[in-house]
Amino acid sequence: MIEQDLLRRFLFEELGVRGEWVKLTHSWQAAKFHQRGSENVQQQLGQALAAVVMLSATVKFTGSMILQAQGDGDIKTLVAQATDQRKIRGLVRGKENVAEGSLETMFGQGRLVLTIESENGQPYQGIVPLRGSNLAAVVQTYFEQSEQLKTRLWLFANATHAVGLLLQELPTQENHEADWEHIEILANTVTEQELFDLDCEQLLYRLFNEEKVRLFDPEPVEFSCACSRPNIEKTLFAMGRTELEDILKEQDIIEVNCEFCSEQYRFDKIDVENILSQQSHVNTSETRH
Ligand SMILES: [Zn+2]
Secondary structure (H helix, E strand, O other), X not given: OOXXXXXXXXXXXXXXXXXXXXXXXXXHHHHHHOOOOOHHHHHHHHHHHHHHHHHHOOOOOOEEEEEEEEEOOOEEEEEEEEEOOOEEEEEEEEOOOOOOOOHHHHHOOEEEEEEEEEOOOOOEEEEEEOOOOOHHHHHHHHHHHHHOOOEEEEEEEOOOOEEEEEEEEOOOOOOHHHHHHHHHHHHOOOOHHXXXXXXXXXXXXXXXXXXXXXXXXXXXXXXXXXXXXXXXXXXXXXXXXXXHHHHHHHOOOEEEEOOOOOOEEEEOHHHHHHHHHHHHXXXXXXXXX
């Protein structure tokens, strides 16, 4: 049975190291379907989606984790999002054709922002410069700087799959530094082809067959967009009456397209009037309490 659209967490039972493996197939193809850009641009998005799914499983939260890369080069913005329910979506904006090369070649000067939008906690944000050979290197830097945790990532994407492997030290364990070095040496032999072709168990066996590895139950990952008419209405309301009326002078309908899933939302004059009046009722009742 071929594993796909799954996240798997694992633990080296006798060592201070944990890990994650992810393979996105249908979810990756569905996310990619709504995005433009040359193959290397799409590969960046696939790598970011594989990364954000794994990162979302390294912390406990309810809500959504957003990995955003912004630059002044050919790729301007790349967003990869995963919820605690392993629902993913992503977008990329920039030139259609982008030169191959390092992150600087593609993104110019930029930064990677990792945000957790939690339903009940404080929002969290971490930022690192977008420097290095690939996104995996940037995420490693992020963990070393922000969390002081040794972390290694391998991220690859092609037309059909986006895959990833993550290893992270568990500093509470004795001898974790020696354990970490040992596992890192073994893991360094992993190839892109192995990550694309093998199931999680096969891969772990190939890399670490002398270690005791506890593999947790697979967690399904799917493409799902959280956009909704009420959310778009909130955004329109925030734009204000003057701006909305100006748009409606030029055209009969305000059209909003979701950049993650291409869903189209249409609002005519009556809809807009309803939004402006309803939302103001909500706001007045809120201020009264
Ligand atoms: Zn959407």
